[in-house]
Amino acid sequence: MIEMFDVLGTTALPAFVELFQIQHLLHLLFGVVLGLSVGLLPGLGGLTAMALVLPFIYGMDQTSALAMIIGMTSVTNTSDTFPSVLMGIPGSSSSQATVVDGYPLARKGQGARALSAAFMASMVGGVFGAFVLTFAVFFAKPILLMIGFGEQLLLVILALILVGMLTGPSVIKGLAGCGFGILVGCVGAATATAEYRMTYGSLYLSDGIPLVVLALGLFAIPEILEVLRTRERIAEEQLLGKGWLQGLKDTWIHKWIVLRCSAIGTIIGALPGIGGSVIDWVAYGHVVQTSKDKSQFGKGDIRGVIAPESANNAKEGGALIPTLLFGIPGSGTMALVLAAFTLIGITPGRQMVQENLSLTFTIIWSIAVANIFGAGIAFALASPISRLTAVRYRLLAPFLLSVVFFAAYQATQSWGDLLTMMAVGGIAIFLKRFGWSRPAFLIGFVLSSGLEAAFYRTAQIYGFSFLYRPVSIVLFLLVAVTGYMAWRSKTRVSDQVGDMEGKTPRRLPQVAFATVLLLVPLAVILDTWDLRFLGRVFPLTVAVITLMFISVGIYRLARAPDGASILFDGDLGLDTSGSDLTLWHGAGIIAGFAGLIAVLGFAVGSPVFVGLFLLGVARVRWPWAIFGAAAMAAFLYLLTSVLNVALVAPLIDWGF
Amino acid sequence: MRLQSLPAAVFAAALALPAAAQDVDFSGQTIDFIVPYGPGGGSSTHARAIAPLLEQELPGNPTIVITNVEGGGSIRGLNQFTQTAEPDGLTIAALGTGSYFAPLLGDATVEYPLSEFRPILASPYGLVAYGRADAGFTGDSLQDVQLLQDNTFVHVGDGPAKADMPVMYCYDLLGIEVLGVWGTSRGESRQAFERGESQVNYDNLAGWESELKPMMDEGVMVPIFTMGYLNEAGELERDPTLPDTPHCMELYEMVHGEPVTGVQREVWDAMFAIRMSTAKTIVLPPGTPDDIFATYQAAMQRVVNRPEMADPTLQLELGGYPQAVGEAAIRGHRQASVISDEAQAELLRWLADTWSVTY
Known part of the structure; x- marks a missing residue:
């Protein structure tokens, strides 16, 4: 212990002083600004930013290079909150849960409040993660070595139980939705046998469906279409003046939530098995479970924003623990960080906590300082940017659709991304309308591969004997208690917003949609039946369970008395009188956009689409439509010339 | 260090290179370098190490832009390369171990003519299999093989038909059965080994100094065998990094009293070529004219002679062995991409019988 404080004094402090030399600080600030800008765009994150600066790093001095890299990767999770809160478009895989309460707040005119909170x-979370990292480098290794495959299995189950809190009013629909998510997560090569499942000969599907594509389809597409057919602007109420001050107060009032969720983020970020993309949901589920008044969750509760945001920044510090201790990257971004280390002459791995300890502290301090800078800049922008929610939506919509298509394409840069997103979007419109919890679906999807892999590895290596291991016992008790609490909970949150205003929904459309959903597990059963045992046992089991849930669901939809919680049709509560656009118009617009991209490619198709939309749907004068198209083109030009990103190429070869 | 222990730094330099055509010039042009793996992976690191040097050595100093096209192992990126790359020297691609294994196994999604690619650089990567000391491994190879034959130890890896294939085949040759737990990356596999959940594991020798040697010094693990190393005379010998550890073929002879022969040896040689000699390869598309190909060959020759190549960090990124260019790269690529029908049948039989993997 004394030794540790000794080291802190002799190594940590000088590293701190070193970082505060002006050129290091400037590099850090540069990294922060870059990270914030890249994080702002959905679909782009730390990976893009890293790839951008890698060529310049060679030959820079170590501290400056480190400050820049860490500054950049620490804050992409800060700025991705803008699209999540203001537009209902998940900014990245780590701010999906923020949409659930952040976006309703923006609709209430409280976008600035939600953002500043x-x-x-985020800032507290990031600094907390750095703080934990300071001490973790000394003693985390034996702890990490205790987390074997059995413990990973229990951790995944623990995360999965959260679905119990997020099913929405109808438990059966929520659980079926989670089952869907798990099944969709099985698409691609099987963990145990590498056999292809549900790929139908497509190379695109052989790697599974990318999370970003799925999340954009689930949340962004239905949201854009709904606003287009119901309202003039995102914020239905007057913008809250001084919203940012309120946001500050909120964070202070809920300081314990911030700390708890920061701890959750750091721990999950450090542990193997669950993965970073579910951390925001775990934090969200935790805050729902531990709150007394759950009535406002899903409708705009500020706690639902604070929890995931503190966790997703704290994660970065946590994820660095295994990266530094074992030299094994915990994420794609971390892999690039390690690659950059090699470029500046640092060999990542065990030396980082021995001979190179001072560098490690430079990293830690950089995380803390970057989070403070990043939050400060984003904070200053919160109020002005949140005014976008008061802008006429038809002026925003073509740009948002362009951004969504652009973002989806960044996942694997193939047409499969766009087609999958549109297909998921089509289904998601009805999931939303008929009250099938999309968070439950997404959590099932994210945890699917981890659950299967951990289950299969645990069964092979341990059988049931893993339950005798000390950490397993603790986790098992935690699973039991959390499960019991989820079971007993009376309020179940989801993204099911809007009531039906006392009207009784027609049953036929609901039954018909549920029957269509029945095809999913059936297709899985048909497709995996002939695989080897280890390749099919998991999807088959989940498919059969899901089939049972939906069958019960269909029966209840047909037979349950009027007013039962399972019956829901969100369209009854929508006031579409203010808009001349229907869902069919929306579908046509999206299909038309895809067609334009197919013929002209994204670089030309997107500005043309923006111009046509502004002219035909937003009904602006033609000079303004041309101005909008030119702005889009200029933005794309900037994006492709600065960042090495690809735009969808036309399907027709024009010969250039 | 590894370099100095070898007699000749660049054995390929001794081989005659075709004279580079003087009229090929890339002034002001951009060369697209397709890496069919993710931006954080070993192939990207390799490509990023080579690209800036190649930029300076190609006539006209073109700009090289690395594009990562992930998917289906490396199949998607190479299919795309085959479909879209013009044979004008403005598009090049990287191949990894999986790029060779997939067509070898007859993967139906492969649409690239592997043996027709024109290789300009092949970087060998060494490999070492090791076991946990607390499971009874001693570092005495014969004793360790005995231990492996008497027990069924856990091996955690990506799959018997993937990068793990050579190690699994070697185990089988030595009469060893392991319990394979699949679907993990190399990093996850090593963590499982460090946790003691698996007792045997393997890794690239490039990480020996930084990752593996510390584990050995702490008394956690001992090396069992390496893949070996092909010296400039084309003879298989012990890996220069671990001169005290036998290679797989040597161990086979120690255990069985006779060398591996016939079709089994042919399978092994193919795996060796893929996993060791051409672990990371850079190629031009099929049908590239000879003058462009020769220009690249000459440029790559100058790249490996550059003083930067002695930098230990760069060496680490390139696997740490002498780089094969010119004829050596062509020979390595041919050995790794062409396999006799009997050897392929033997490989598929082995996968089906031992691991129930069928294609």
Whole structure:
């Protein structure tokens, strides 16, 4: 212990002083600004930013290079909150849960409040993660070595139980939705046998469906279409003046939530098995479970923003623990960080906590300082940017659709991304309308591969004997208690917003949609039946369970008395009188956009689409439509010339 | 260090290179370098190490832009390369171990003519299999093989038909059965080994100094065998990094009293070529004219002679062995991409019988 404080004094302090030399600080600030800008765009994150600066790093001095890299990767999770809160478009895989309460807040005119609370929470989370990392480098290794495959299995189950809190009013629909998510997560090569499942000969599907594509389809597409057919602007109420001050107060009032969720983020970020993309949901589920008044969750509860945002920044510090201790990257971004280390002459791995300890502390301090800078900048922008929610939506919509298509394409840069997103979007419109919890679906999807892999590895290596291991016992008790609490909970949150205003929904459309959903597990059963045992046992089991849930669901939809919680049709509560656009118009617009991209490619198709939309749907004068198209083109030009990103190429070869 | 222990730094330099055509010039042009793996992976690191040097050595100093096209192992990126790359020297691609294994196994999604690619650089990567000391491994190879034959130890890896294939085949040759737990990356596999959940594991020798040697010094693990190393005379010998550890073929002879022969040896040689000699290869598309190909060959020759190549960090990124260019790269690529029908049948039989993997 004394030795540790000794080291802190002799190594940590000088590293701190070193970092505060002006050129290091400037590099850090540069990294922060870059990270914030890249994080702002959905679909782009730390990976893009890293790839951008890698060529320049060679030959820079170590501290400056480190400050820049860490500054950049620490804050992409800060700025991704903007699209999540203001537009209902998940900014990245780590801010999906923020949409659930952040976006309703923006609709209430409280976008600035939600954003500033999110940034404060992000900052505290990030600094907390750095703080934990300071001490973890000394003693985390034996702890990490205790987390074997059995413990990973229990951790995944623990995360999965959260679905119990997020099913929405109808438990059966929520659980079926989670089953769907798990089944969709099985698409691609099987963990145990590498056999292809549900790929139908497509190379695109052989790697599974990318999370970003799925999340954009689930949340962004239905949201854009709904606003287009119901309202003039995102914020239905007057913008809250001084919203940012309120956001600050909120974070202070809920300081214990911030700390708890920061701890959750750091721990899950450090542990193997669950993966970073579910951390925001775990934090969200935790805050729902531990709150007394759950009535406002899903409708715009500020706690639902604070929790995931503090966790997703804290994660980065946590994820660095295994990266530094074992030299094994915990994520794609971390892999690039390690690659950059090699470029500046640092060999990542065990030396980082021995001979190179001072560098490790430079990293830690950089994380803390970057989070403070990043939150500060984002905070200053929160109020002005949140005014976008008061802008006429038809002026925003073509740009948002362009961004969504652009973002989806960044996942694997193939047409499969766009087609999958549109297909998921089509289904998601009805999931939303008929009250099938999309969070439950997404959590099932994210945890699917981890659950299967951990289950299969645990069964092979341990059988049931893993339950005798000390950490397993603790986790098992935690699973039991959390499960019991989820079971007993009376309020179940989801993204099911809007009531039916006392009207009784027609049953036929609901039954018909549920029957269509029945095809999913059936297709899985048909497809996996002939595989080897280890390749099919998991999807088959989940498919059969899901089939049972939906069958019960269909029966209840047909037979349950009027007013039962399973019956829901969100369209009854929608006031579409203010808009001349229907769902069919929306579908046509999206299909038309895809067609334009197919013929002209994204670089030309997107500005043309923006111009046509502004002219035909938003009914602006033609000079303004041309101005909008030119702005889009200029933005794309900037994006492709600065960042090495690809735009969808036309399907027709024009010969250039 | 590894370099100095070898007699000749660049054995390929001794081989005659075709004279580079003087009229090929890339002034002001951009060369697209397709890496069919993710931006954080070993192939990207390799490509990023080579690209800036190649930029300076190609006539006209073109800009090289690395594009990562992930998917289906490396199949998607190479299919795309085959479909879209013009044979004008403005598009090049990287191949990894999986790029060779997939067509070898007859993967139906492969649409690239592997043996027709024109290789300009092949970087060998060494490999070492090791076991946990607390499971009874001693570092005495014969004793360790005995231990492996008497027990069924856990091996955690990506799959018997993937990068783990050579190690699994070697185990089988030595009469060893392991319990394979699949679907993990190399990093996850090593963590499982460090946790003691698996007792045997393997890794690239490039990480020996930084990752593996510390584990050995702490008394956690001992090396069992390496893949070996092909010296400039084309003879298989012990890996220069671990001169005290036998290679797989040597161990086979120690255990069985006779060398591996016939079709089994042919399978092994193919795996060796893929996993060791051409672990990371850079190629031009099929049908590239000879003058462009020769220009690249000459440029790559100058790249490996550059003083930067002695930098230990760069060496680490390139696997740490002498780089094969010119004829050596062509020979390595041919050995790794062409396999006799009997050897392929033997490989598929082995996968089906031992691991129930069928294609």
